[in-house]
Amino acid sequence: MITSWPDLAVVGPGIDLQSSFTSTLEGFGLSQGTAYLLWLPLPMLLVLVAAVIGVLVNVWLERKISAAVQQRIGPEYAGALGVLQPMADGLKLLFKEDVIPNRADGLLFTLGPVLVLVPVILSWLVVPFGQNLLISDVGIGVFLWIALSSIQPIGLLMSGYASNNKYSLLGGLRAAAQSISYEIPLALAVLAVVMMSNSLSTVDIVNQQSGAGILSWNIWRQPVGFLIFWICALAECERLPFDLPEAEEELVAGYQTEYAGMKFALFYLGSYINLVLSALLVAVLYLGGWGFPFPVEWLAAALGQSVDAPLVQVITGSLGIVMTVLKAYLLVFIAILLRWTLPRVRIDQLLDLGWKFLLPIALVNLLVTAALKLAFPAFFGG
């Protein structure tokens, strides 16, 4: 099965970082297999580093924006504008004592946070930053993300149960109930997009939106689906107004109550990586992914440049990465603003919203999309 690892960092068909890397190493006298083995971990490492840096930026944004919302200054002394504050937070968590409560189940207590974090990081496999700028263009694309995100509640239930604390258990149960409820409208919203682009692959979904710049983005064709997806993504990330599993007035800190040190940091990391991932996927599914508001091909043609020229390819590739990250962080900004603006919903309101409102609307959206696809195949993907 693992015959060839699809290439990361290939800007268009012209520049192939994988083959140039391996051929350079072969030039030093290494065998082809060894060069390939040395290449393999690089894209994964790069994405891991990108995810962690994304979290650091996210934490800093959260602190600064919450301060601005509440008319405070926020972190100020750790680096310029407090940019080093997230590093200080991380280091503090790293050096804290790793406490396992006396009556807790040590094995499950340790395994829980790992099971929460690993699926989230694995999902980065399918996030594209450019035509070939992803770890793996697997055929099942977004479906892989939906499947992987369904593993997370098991980790939450595990840590809730192993903590031997009633608040933790209730938090874990709530997290699982919330996750199951919102997964269904989320999957239905994704299904409508998949139906329009005739493919589950994230690259194909972006390419289908790249015809006429900003006008061809899916948000205009799927406005209801976009809202459903965004609400469900916030609920899946347990962000306010849906952070019931850790509602501090009711449950102390939910399933995180007994956790300290690095194990708590894993939860923290997991939730922020998940937020960035969700924002990236909203950008991919509805906001044209790496696409520029007007097609770069037009710009290149206006400047009299060929799109296949190496320099133009490097520029469009970098532009793609910048656009993806920009769109994602715009959505992260909205999520943070929502967190510091809206009050928390009650658990019965949360479940009512999921089952009685979002699920029927998502089904109707799917039906309407199918009808429009049959009626206007030119606009809704033939």
Place this chain on the structure above:
Amino acid sequence: MTIASVTQLVCFIALSLTLVLGSLGVVLLPNIVYSAFLLAGVFLSVAGLYLLLNASFVAAAQVLVYVGAVNVLILFAIMLVNKKEAMAEIPGLLLRRVLSGAVCLGLFLLILRVDLTTPWAVPGPIPLGDDSTVLIGIHLFSDYLLPFELASVLLLMAMIGAIVLARRDVFSSDVITGEAADQGLIEKERTPLLLESTAGETNLLEKV
């Protein structure tokens, strides 16, 4: 031996070991919560084996349905009712265990015999890779349409049943026969759950 085949072999051995040891744990461990978590591991390793067989869509569906829905619901049920109480002594426990073990061993031998005597087509058909998703869809809506529709009707029935069970207002007399309803089926005695049967009876189906 290429890198691909070595990776494949290592993955196969690791997944099979997790699968076998995990399933043994599911059956043999006394703690039911451990069994449920191990079941998730077993489902995941089955998904991994599907992945090794180039069936990525089936693997993802396996994770989504079995790990994400079935296993989470099992855990949910266990954690909502998990009371730590000492089990009553079961008479003849050892004999029961030996007997059930013998039955399982017999079944295992039967499967082993089938496995060894069947002329397997080696190597199997050429894997389709990513096209398999499209092909599964085409098959489901052409030659497998009847089983597909039957399964959906079955699920619809289960859903309606769940809604009927979850509804709180219960009629005090049976709608069809007119006899008094069994009070033992109603959980809370103090809350007025029973509705007096007036004109509401005819509306039951509409309400459902």
